[in-house]
Amino acid sequence: MDRFFSHLKQPFTSIWLCSGFVLGCFITVYTLNTAAFYIMSFAVILASLYFKPFLSVLSGFICGIFIVIFHYLIFYSASLCQIVIDKPIDAHLQIISIHSVASPYYAKVRLINVQGCSLPRFIAPLAMLSITTEKQLDVGSLLTSQVKLKAFRTVKNFDSFNRERFAFTERIIYKGRTVGKTHHLSSTSSAAIRSHYQSYISDITAGTKLQWMYYALLTGDRSKISSVDKTHLRELGLSHLLAISGLHIGLIFTLGFYTSKWVFMCTQVAIKQSMQLSKLFVVFGFCCAFLYVYLSDFVVSATRALVMLGCYLIIYLLAKNPLQWRSILFALSVVLVMNPFSLLNPGFYFSFTAVAIIFLVINQPLTIKNGLIKHSVQLFMIQGALFVGLLPLSLYFFDGVSVIGLLVNLIAVPLISLVVMPLLVMYSLLSMIVDTSYVFKLFDAVFYSSFEFIISTPHDWRWVDVRINGFKSLLYLYCTLLIGLFSPFKRFSIIPSFIFIIDWLLTPKPLFQLDLFDVGHGLMAMVSTNNKAIVYDLGPQYFARYDYVNSVLVANIRQQNLEVVATIISHQDNDHAGGLTSWKQAGYTATFEKFHPSGIKLPCLSQHFKFENLNITSLTADSNHDNNNDRSCILKISNPQHSVLLTGDISKFIEQQLVSQEVDLNATILISPHHGSNTSSSGLFIDAVNPEIVLHSSAYQGQWSFPHSDVVKRYNDRDIPQYTTAEYGHIRIKFYPQSYRLEFAREQESYWFE
Known part of the structure; x- marks a missing residue:
């Protein structure tokens, strides 16, 4: 360690080493097993042969590659215990977080013992489980039960939140449910301490109008924040204030530092002149910050900020000067040693970019002599620089920016830093010995009035949807x-x-585009051209409350800057119309007029019309049929070169009827009837359509096992390529004058570890 930091006066070796390490981690995480990885590796080796400093870069680069692979093998792919999939196994679980308020609970758990095989806490895999129990479930609880596990896998779509990657970064390897009786055991001492602390904070803030905010600031637990308040915070650019990060860690460190200094000055203890009191104050401040992170259960953002603070303090104490830029690089290296897959977390880039911007601004000389004015100007410069510097990241990760965020943060950051956090810490400590709730509620009333004033900002001033592709x-x-x-x-x-x-x-521009979304067992498709779109079906709804309309369909519409001109509901089954309510709430009710002028519960209108450069034909083969599937709306989209046929859930009976009526069914792309069920896709129908490609919209390992093996065989016998959303995720086809190109979300949106 001393040898490493001996380069701080002439820091080239440590700088080169850390730079190479960061580069190695980045290249390995994002490009391993690709041509880019080998090209970059060859370039670093070649540079090290001609430039001596690059030998240190090469060493760090190799260490970065090793750390990524080692971390993956230890924490993600390998397990000390053989975990059987899809069969009941005995397991000992610890509750990490709870995502529902009643049984069956949906919770994130740590598998600390599986079939008698114990797993160390730091490598024990996590799982999302549905837990059925009569007793109250608490964070930190220990349970024993039989569980049925399977690998964590969910839908995968372009231009939408990647749940599988998020689960990977959280080390969630499995999902499943408990089977049989669940036995409750006592919580671990560490979990019990955190649980008692959270209960204490919840009790002393009970009855206040902004309890959710105080609770989040003091515990790091954001579960009490409602979806409405989350939206307010996001649109006003204030979400970062409630995610424990550098701001909060720095505040707690500062409070600890100056509190210890004040206590020492008040006690007037006699000391030796050789003692360096500043080091004692720094250590006490860091201990306070560590305790704060510990009580927040080492939230990722908080841990990252603590590491950055620790690196900065170590370098400061050893080198006797701030060395701000080196502290960022060393902190970056330490964070990546702890978990190189932190590179997949957007917060990682926001954190380090923000710190770099702050260091850059505070190093700019100011000629202003008045202290208050100088600090005010510096605060304004920091907020302005953060707004501009983080703008590209915000556009990339969140598809928009808070317009009023700069102004709001100029007020909110000093308010939280200088008033709210110190008062919350003081109140939480004083409440142990004296009741000061009446004073705190007075403060709450004043602060709530300020918050209400801020959220009264007109919606158009808050958030603008701007995206970069x-x-x-x-x-x-x-x-x-x-x-x-x-x-x-x-x-x-x-x-x-x-x-x-x-x-x-x-870049060649397609004539039109077909999107077949991955929604599990269901159907949701969209055809677009010239920034206008027609939507066909809205996918399923689960548990009478969740669907894919906002998270997938609306996200794609916004990302591609599309105007939806028409929406078709093929028929009323849940797997096709489940997202109807969300679609209306999103403001698309008027788009039903074109195909459902008499109401969406009636079959679509049979018609033929021109849509931009496309010909659209819709028809219902038998609107009086008792079978809801056979009342499906059939839609054909075509231009002189290509065509797409969507058939809903029609059966062989309707297929035969269409063929006998000599309806023009010929199509380049066919979305298989009824998800590939054996009730459909008759040989006669396939021959009439004569598709070049067939797409099946089906669930991965779904209960219906679509597409049916006989259906697959019928298409294979005719040498027609088949693709399923279950295997490939979101399927996107771009049509050009003489060709078309298929894009698959599971191929283009996946890395080597997924």
Whole structure:
């Protein structure tokens, strides 16, 4: 360690080593087993042969590769215990978090013992379980039960939240449910301490109007925040204030530092002149910050901030000067040693970029002598720089930006930092010895009035949906910012924009596009051209409350900047119309008029019309049929080169009827009737359609096992390629004048570890 930090005066070796390590981690996580990985590795090796400093970079680069692979093998792919999938097994569980308020509980658990095989806490896999129990379930509870597990897998779509990747970053390897009786055991001492602390904070803040905010600030647990309040915070750019991060850790450290200093000055203890009191105060402040993170159960963002603080303090104490930029690099290296897959977490990039921006601003000299004015100007500069510097990340990860966020943060950050957090800490400590709730409720009333004033901001001033497509766009934006702000050749900042425009102009534009979304057992599709779209079916609804309309369909519409001109409900079954309520709430009720002028409960209108450069034909083969499936709306989209046929859930009877009526069924792409059920896809119908490709919208390992093996065989006998959403996820087909291209979410949106 001393040898490592001996380079702080002439820091090139440690800097090169850490730089190579970070590069190795980044390249391995994102590009392992691809051409880019081997090209970059060869480039680093080649550079090290010609430039001596690059030997340290190469060493760090190799260490980065090793750490990523080691971490994956230990924590993700390998297990000390053989866990049987899809069969009841005995398990000893610890509750990590609870996501429902009543039995059956949906909870994140740690598998600490499986079939008598104990797993160390730090490598025990996590699982999302449905737990049936009569007793109250609490965070930290220990349970024994038989469980049925399977690998964590969910739907995968373009331009929407990647649940599988999020689960991977959280080390959630399995999902399943308990079977049989669940036995409750006592909680671990560590979990019990945190549970008692959370109960204590909940009790002393009970009855206040902003309890959810105080509870989140003091415990790191955001479960009490309602979806409405989460939306308010996101649109106002305040979400970061309730996620324990650098701001909160820094505040607790500062409070601990100055409290210890004040106590020492008040006690007037005699000390030796050689003692360095500042080190004692720093250690006490860090201990306070560590306790705060411990009580928050080492939330990822809090742990990352604590590591950054620790690195900064160690370097400061050893080198006798701040060394801000090196502390960021060393903290980055330590975080990646702890978990190189932190690179997949958006918060990772926001945290380190924000700290770099703050260091950059506070190092800018100010000639203002008045302390208050100087600090106010510096605060404004920091907030402005954070707004501009984090803007590309916000657009990339969240598809928008808070317009009023800059102004709101200028008020909220000092308010939280200088007033709310110190008062909350003081109140939580004083409440142990004296009742001060009446004073706190007075403070709550004042603070709530301020919060109400802020959220009364008109919606149009809060959030603007602006999105950038792909990592390349993000890279172009940051290159433009860096060259324009810090390069002596500021005129060259136009080069990234020029490259971006050339790239966009050279990219071929499709005539139209088909999106078949991955919604499990159900159907949701969209055809788009010239920024306008027709939606066919809205997928299933689960547990009478959850569907994929907002998280998948609306997300894709916004990402592609589309205007929906019409919506079709093929028939009323839940797996096709389950998202109807959410679709209406999203503001798309008027889009039913084109195909359902008499109401969506009636079959669609049979018609033929022109939609931009496409021909649209819709019909219902038998609107009086008793079978709801056979009343499905049939839709054909075509241009002179290509065509797509969507048939809902029609049976062989309707297929034969369509063929006998000599309906033009020929299509380039067929979305199989009834998800590939054996009640459909007759040989006669397949021959009439004569598709080049067949798509099946079905669930992975679903209870119906679609597509049926006989159906698959019928298409295979005719040498027709088949693709299922169960295997490939969201399927996107782009049609060009003489060709078409298929894109699969599970291929393009996945890395080597997924």
